[in-house]
Amino acid sequence: MSAWKSFVAALMTLMTLSLGACGGGSNEQAEAPIEAAMSQVFEWKMATTWPKNLPGMGTGAERFARAVEAMSAGRLKIQVYGAGELVPALDVFDAVSGGAAEMGHGAAYYWRGKLPVAAFFTAVPFGMTPPEMNAWIEWGGGLQLWREAYAPFNLYPMVAGNTNVQMGGWFNREINSLDDLKGLKMRIPGLAGEVWQRAGGTAVVLPGGEVFTSLQRGAIDATEWVGPYNDLALGLHSIADYYYYPGWHEPGAVLEAIVNMDAWNSLPADLQAILEGAAAAINDSMTNEFSARNAISLQTLVEEHGVKVRPFPEDVINRLREISEEIILETREEDDLSRRIVDSFLAFREQAKTYQQVSDIAYADIR
Numbered sequence: 001m002s003a004w005k006s007f008v009a010a011l012m013t014l015m016t017l018s019l020g021a022c023g024g025g026s027n028e029q030a031e032a033p034i035e036a037a038m039s040q041v042f043e044w045k046m047a048t049t050w051p052k053n054l055p056g057m058g059t060g061a062e063r064f065a066r067a068v069e070a071m072s073a074g075r076l077k078i079q080v081y082g083a084g085e086l087v088p089a090l091d092v093f094d095a096v097s098g099g100a101a102e103m104g105h106g107a108a109y110y111w112r113g114k115l116p117v118a119a120f121f122t123a124v125p126f127g128m129t130p131p132e133m134n135a136w137i138e139w140g141g142g143l144q145l146w147r148e149a150y151a152p153f154n155l156y157p158m159v160a161g162n163t164n165v166q167m168g169g170w171f172n173r174e175i176n177s178l179d180d181l182k183g184l185k186m187r188i189p190g191l192a193g194e195v196w197q198r199a200g201g202t203a204v205v206l207p208g209g210e211v212f213t214s215l216q217r218g219a220i221d222a223t224e225w226v227g228p229y230n231d232l233a234l235g236l237h238s239i240a241d242y243y244y245y246p247g248w249h250e251p252g253a254v255l256e257a258i259v260n261m262d263a264w265n266s267l268p269a270d271l272q273a274i275l276e277g278a279a280a281a282i283n284d285s286m287t288n289e290f291s292a293r294n295a296i297s298l299q300t301l302v303e304e305h306g307v308k309v310r311p312f313p314e315d316v317i318n319r320l321r322e323i324s325e326e327i328i329l330e331t332r333e334e335d336d337l338s339r340r341i342v343d344s345f346l347a348f349r350e351q352a353k354t355y356q357q358v359s360d361i362a363y364a365d366i367r
Helices: 003-022 027-039 057-071 089-098 116-121 130-139 142-153 190-198 208-217 228-234 261-266 269-305 314-332 336-358 360-366
Strands: 042-048 076-081 103-106 155-162 169-171 185-187 202-204 242-245 254-260 308-311
Touching: 042 057, 042 089, 057 076, 057 103, 057 155, 057 254, 057 269, 076 269, 089 103, 089 155, 089 254, 116 142, 116 314, 116 336, 130 142, 130 155, 130 254, 130 336, 142 155, 142 336, 155 261, 155 269, 185 208, 190 202, 190 314, 208 228, 228 269, 254 261, 254 269, 269 308, 314 336, 336 360
Parallel strands: 042 076, 042 103, 185 202, 242 308
Antiparallel strands: 103 254, 155 254, 169 242
């Protein structure tokens, strides 16, 4: 159910209770259910995959929790835990599924080992940008498929952020051809990690809190993280010389808020609507935050820290695109649900691409 539909459902519930209070029986009897519902306080835990208060993602989760508490007049309080405080970063899915935490905040592609098609709800290499992903999820059937995919895990997902179009990553040597990828150990999760493997590199999955030390110690040779805003905050410019673009692997990474289904069903309709509304609000807010801060941070990286910004060679991009399409079609063959998700995604991507040629791209070219 969309945030708007949940909000309407909550209003209808409250109207029904209010009308009941105006009908037969004593006012005290009719008003009792309303008073009971309005007085109940829920205290939840939210486990995240991010370091505590990481700019953008970590702080976004905190803003979400504060908004929910304020909107609910204190009836739903959410304690946010950074990666490792409650559970390890990559255990968030299991923790929420099993009820160790009522909520989680992270990225669906971290759970690809449990559900291969989950990556389509975060980022697909050469996939869709943030506005296109939001449109597919909210208006193109993506959300219904996402919730169908998560239902067997006792989870209820909501869109809750986007890191915007990312950069291609940090490298300590220049990438001039496909040969330069061979044997290169890179932190790169999701579908993109499989693409990197087939292109000759070695993909490593690490949570954000381990990226800096792994690159610094030589456990990995390169890393993608997010973009200038987060990368500057992690200090990646101090341990890598070259900053590559474009972010072929994550053209707009969707972040998720996942709720344990039993916890979700325990909430009255108005609190469910508040959660949906707060998630929609933080999705917009975080996307805008990254858009604004990335531009400023890139300027800082180049002008104050002397970072060398480089484009990937055309032959590298072309080969990565070819491999990406192969893996997308292979994921489609996993099962019926995967086929429906991939088909929906690809059809929407094609529609979006056609319109972008005469809208955003055309405008950017003349601007």
